[in-house]
Amino acid sequence: MAAAKTSQGDEVWKKMELGLIPDEELRRLIKIEVEKRIKWFTKPTEQEQLAQLLDVVKSLRGMPIGSDDDEAHNSKFYDTPRSFDILIAGRTIKETSGLYTDPTITMDEAAEKMMDLYCERADIKDGQTVLDLGCGCGPLVLHIAKKYKNCKVTGVTNIPSQKDFILEQCKIRNLSNVEIIIADFLEKDIEATYDRVFLISVIEHFKNFGLVLREISKWVKDDGGLLFLEHLCHKRFAFHAAPIDEDDWFGKYILPTGTLPSANTLLYFQDDITVVDHWVLNGLTTFGLTKEECLKNLDNNMEEIKYEFKSYYGIGEEETLKKINWWRVLFIIWEEMFKYNNGEDYMVAHLLFKKK
Ligand SMILES: C[S@@+](CC[C@H](N)C(=O)[O-])C[C@H]1O[C@@H](n2cnc3c(N)ncnc32)[C@H](O)[C@@H]1O
Numbered sequence: 001m002a003a004a005k006t007s008q009g010d011e012v013w014k015k016m017e018l019g020l021i022p023d024e025e026l027r028r029l030i031k032i033e034v035e036k037r038i039k040w041f042t043k044p045t046e047q048e049q050l051a052q053l054l055d056v057v058k059s060l061r062g063m064p065i066g067s068d069d070d071e072a073h074n075s076k077f078y079d080t081p082r083s084f085d086i087l088i089a090g091r092t093i094k095e096t097s098g099l100y101t102d103p104t105i106t107m108d109e110a111a112e113k114m115m116d117l118y119c120e121r122a123d124i125k126d127g128q129t130v131l132d133l134g135c136g137c138g139p140l141v142l143h144i145a146k147k148y149k150n151c152k153v154t155g156v157t158n159i160p161s162q163k164d165f166i167l168e169q170c171k172i173r174n175l176s177n178v179e180i181i182i183a184d185f186l187e188k189d190i191e192a193t194y195d196r197v198f199l200i201s202v203i204e205h206f207k208n209f210g211l212v213l214r215e216i217s218k219w220v221k222d223d224g225g226l227l228f229l230e231h232l233c234h235k236r237f238a239f240h241a242a243p244i245d246e247d248d249w250f251g252k253y254i255l256p257t258g259t260l261p262s263a264n265t266l267l268y269f270q271d272d273i274t275v276v277d278h279w280v281l282n283g284l285t286t287f288g289l290t291k292e293e294c295l296k297n298l299d300n301n302m303e304e305i306k307y308e309f310k311s312y313y314g315i316g317e318e319e320t321l322k323k324i325n326w327w328r329v330l331f332i333i334w335e336e337m338f339k340y341n342n343g344e345d346y347m348v349a350h351l352l353f354k355k356k
Contacts (some may be wrong), residue, residue, distance in 0.1 A: 062268025
């Protein structure tokens with residue numbers, strides 16, 4: 001059998017993975033990919049731009065909820081030692097967007113400001129029932145449980161070790177109003193409905209947004225229930241995460257699955273829910289600066305992270321180096337994408353929906 005052809009992109013990636021490309025050059029190569037995508041998906045007329053978006057919307061409608069290789073890809077992202085999450089994301093353990101109202105505030109302060117904004121926009125009232133789907137290491141669950149002592153907060157995660165970690169954090173923080181369910185939230189039977197449902201930086205994993213929102217809407221109370229959703233986006237175009245040409249190491253090795261919606265893509269999926277409010281946030285002062293901080297934290301804790309990776313994954317020096325470089329490249333890609341054009345291209349979208 002003929003050996004698979006190695007592209008120029010494969011060669012670039014091999015060097016990146018071994019840390020053989022200095023950061024300045026790495027950023028230059030990443031900027032080329034960021035600009036390539038913007039050129040590729042930006043159309044010369046509004047008519048063609050809208051057609052680009054609707055092509056993606058229509059293709060998503062015809063697809064299953066997720067793509068086949070999601071599991072392997074997701075485990076790369078989420079099967080991590082909890083010590084790594086703490087070293088990277090700080091006290092709040094929030095790795096998704098913070099809100100840098102001022103560039104000098106700390107990562108913890110920015111994370112708290114963003115979670116306060118979620119609560120304000122979702123109009124949470126103390127005493128309500130709250131559900132956080134795809135809660136990760138629990139930043140929002142812990143934040144709401146502390147801020148609203150009479151709310152009953154439920155988090156759903158598909159990573160079992162995250163449950164133990166969150167419950168341990170509840171003990172440390174003296175919180176008794178939290179419940180964590182281990183489940184794939186798309187497969188769990190609906191037993192309860194909630195006043196407020198949150199989906200923070202999860203929808204980008206999926207394909208058929210209509211089916212995802214149908215499943216999620218079942219958890220939202222009929223009477224006054226609200227769904228608050230955050231996702232990364234481009235302000236105008238949407239695209240399937242996949243290589244855009246044969247040299248595209250970026251699409252092949254880092255972001256091979258899922259979908260990046262445009263700021264308004266979800267408005268085309270309102271069969272079971274109705275939009276109540278909609279916002280976009282600058283990409284630089286949210287995800288861009290958050291990922292800059294994640295990178296600094298990774299670099300400042302390199303020796304400890306190497307040690308944690310080696311013992312958690314049971315791997316040697318070279319595999320550890322590759323894992324660390326995968327994270328470094330990912331953080332730099334996200335930083336460059338969301339800082340591009342002062343954060344006015346790649347952005348963060350917030351949407352508030354009620355049930356139909
Ligand atoms: C980018 S992380 C965001 C985590 C958290 N919402 C936050 O803001 O920190 C996406 C999370 O969604 C979870 N997830 C994805 N699909 C899921 C599913 N079908 N059921 C449960 N959790 C899921 C992943 O395990 C991961 O923790």
